[in-house]
Amino acid sequence: MLKYFGSRLTLLIILFGCISKLQASSTPLTDYFAESWTTQDGLPHNSVNSIVQTPDGYLWFATWEGVVRYNGRRFTHFGWGTDTHLRDSGIRTLAINSKGELLAAGSRGSFARYANHQWHPMPQLDVRINQVLTNNAGELWIATNNQGLYRQTANGQLQHFDSSSGLPSQSIKALFEDNNSRIWVGTTAGLAYLDRNSFHVHTAIPDIPVVGLTEDSQGALLVASEQGLFRQSGQDFVPFYQHILSRGVSQILADNQNALWVGTVNDGLYRLHNGQIEHKGVNDGLPDSRIKALYQDREGSIWVGTNGGLVRLRKANFTTISSKSGLVGDYARTVLVTESGSILVGTSNGLSRIDNGQVSTIDIPMPNGDTPSILSLAENDQHFLLGTYSHGLLMLNKQNGQLSQMNTRDGLLANHVRSLLVASDNSLWIGTTRGLNHLTAQGIQSFDKSNGLTDDYIMAIAQDPRGGIWIGSEMGAQIIHQHKVVSLELANLDETRSVYGFHADKDGQHMWLATDRGLIRYRYTDGQTRLIGRQQGLPINKFWQVTEDNQGFFWLTSNLGMVRIPYNAAHQAADHESDKVRYRVFADGDGMQSFQANGTSSPAIAKDQQGNIWVATAKGVVRTRPEGISKLTTASLPMQMEAISVDGKTFTHNLLSPLPAQTSRIRFEFVALGYIMPQTIQYQTRLVGFDRDWISRDTDNTAEYTNLPPGDYIFEAQASYPASDAEMGVGSLRQAFSIKPAFWQRLDVILLFFVFVIVLLLILIRTREHLLRVQSQKLKQQVQEQTQALQEQAQRFARLALQDQLTGLENRRSFDSFLKSLGSQANRNVLAYVAIMDIDHFKLVNDNWSHDVGDQVIREVGRIIAAHSRPGDHAARWGGEEFSLIIKDVDETTAVEICERIRKQVASADMSHIASGVKVTLSVGIKQCDDPDNYHRTLVLADQALYHAKASGRNKVQLWRPDLPSTNIPYVSSVRKN
Missing domain, CATH: 2.130.10.10 (YVTN repeat-like/Quinoprotein amine dehydrogenase)
Incomplete structure (x- = not known):
């Protein structure tokens, strides 16, 4: 008995010493903000068996369906199989080794290590692993179920401990290394410790399952067991808070604020701090009463693994007092600090009072038993003043709780009262939805649109130090001073209209x-x-x-x-x-x-x-x-690159560089590992070598680039909580990479290409010049050819204009032109004769055979004339069946002979090929061209000679002589009869 009281006294002294060193103030557990996650939020299983945080900032959770990594935004699941080297999905424990690598172990001897973004196998034991510990010496301790304890030394040797080694049981539940590097082992049959390579049972702990071990801020070992919590006292262990924690304890955690968190088997969570113990159970927001894991992350949050999901508790900047805390209603409309220091809260379900954290309901004795909806609050010396939604103004006596009421029957403009003000002169201003009332000892006065207000819907009333009463409404603000209403001009301030508070x-x-x-x-x-x-x-x-x-x-x-x-x-x-x-x-x-x-x-x-x-x-x-507003973080937010996608191929780490030529799309997915408010973390990125400045991504943790040119780049990202004070931490990461140039993007190829282009341009210029010269020559030749063709065509046209189409001889125009030319100065001494020839009786040919035959006869006669004329003579068809011939450089005798030869040829010509029986003769009249200035007279005289040839028997040649009688026949010989 004396020993018992001595141990109790020792415990009290220790507790007093602990408490004296703790902070004087402590945030109550009820003020901790709780968030929870289940399978509906991405967990593969609701039972969370173990929780750790790796040095890179990720949180890891062990579940019966594998390992889960959490980045504050989403869960990433790792199951059993060749990828993880885990034999089963049931993971019992997680740990961090001396290198900062994750260790995961559980059912069927599953044991693997996660390092450098990959899973690696660990010693495989065909038994469930309950816990893994890496001690300060770098040794690995493995606690198993029913197969004792294993130790793997730094050089890889494996050593086994069982009951023969001094362990009280083959089932090991907990491992812990204290500040003196002593290994403590919790088993299903009590507590043991390692001393000189052998284990010793600590008899101060009963023969009960020990499931958790840790040290408090004083260095004392705490033991969690199925019969409660024990604390080390010297060489002894004594029950700790046994009057409360006498039932099964499953987890214990000493946080960085000197508080002790205790998880139980079926009674939720306890927190011991500053000599006080607080409880949080299912009714307080826990998803399940069985606590399976406790962990404090770097930001100070407490993570709780239960059978029903994951919970995070942290000190929040705000504490909510709701109906769960005793508030009469959740929809709070107004709050007032009274002169006595109490807090009045008006809700849609009535009125509550808060005194020193205790919430109570204030009874409002309405005559008909209604529960008024409270919109506004005020107080004067005697009453709490309550503006309501539909019951007007209620006045609750502070002393006796008696209620009096004022409504529209008493002069209020409306029973909907949204604002109240007790002025410095103790008068009362009442804002309603139909205007403003002013209640004084002399009576009640009203203000609305009819006497100066711009709007009747009054939402706020305040008094300034100068006595002015400020009125806020949906249409602006006004000031009532010395019974005058003055409106504030607000529309010029970004079209401000409604004023809600002062x-x-x-x-x-x-x-x-x-x-x-x-x-x-x-x-x-x-x-x-x-x-x-x-x-x-x-x-x-x-x-x-x-x-x-x-x-x-x-x-x-x-x-x-x-x-x-x-x-x-x-x-x-x-x-x-x-x-x-x-x-x-x-x-x-x-x-x-x-x-x-x-x-x-x-x-x-x-x-x-x-x-x-x-x-x-x-x-x-x-x-x-x-x-007490906490800083969002006091250190930089750790950032991790979670994935890089290159043209649809995803890299989780070690981006291959350089990237292939003509890479078209690169997408970076990164994350800042902050867990207080991860959904509010702000990101900004910059691609050095492409972006000129930082680009704000808001809360988006991705960045994508398309069609980047080849070159060297550095992708940078920064993250911070959205505070504009200088309180926030900033995290950053960098990822260097390069993109290969395509063959045609290489510098040497580009230079070669430019040289090629220059040479090609020179060739093109020379070729162009040559082509232009050739084209110019061709153009000149074409011009010459076309000119010549035009000339020839003109000549043909000229010839056609001077040629008879039927006979091919020159026509009358050509004959006249040639005859006229004999009168030019150059030809005046030329001896020439003009002969006019006419086919005798030609009309008979047309009448007896046909005009076609007649045409053929004319053509044949023309041929004979041309054939028997001399070169230089000018034979022409005079018209109809008449022909003309100019004979140059001959005397009279020769001219007659030529004409006679032609006459004879015509007379003897065989024209049977034209028509059977066709025979024609030719009569000719000749006159010398002896009057060059009057060629017309020459023609008349030649024609006169022709007439005498016909008159004297036809088929003869007649040279004109002066003694020939005049015929008085006009020049146009076509009128002559054949």
């Missing part, structure tokens, strides 16, 4: 307005208004409410989360001293069950006496401690 600045010089276009600052001294909105970098247009904390930040509420702006940065932006305002957005992942704040009623944001900020949301009221 905040009087602590300097007494400004009023801040939350509007549908951002935050507006109004300066009292000159009435100047300035907008801080999208153009100044804010991510949201519409803000409901605004207030200021004790750390120098403005808090703005919206439908998309809470936005925090440094007070000084807001003024700098309003004064145009900076183009962009710094901000930080708090949304999902920050502990709020809903980041949709409510704000068309007021007040919907409040600051309590401790400086905490309270906000009404769609799922309860949330609280944050501005001085």
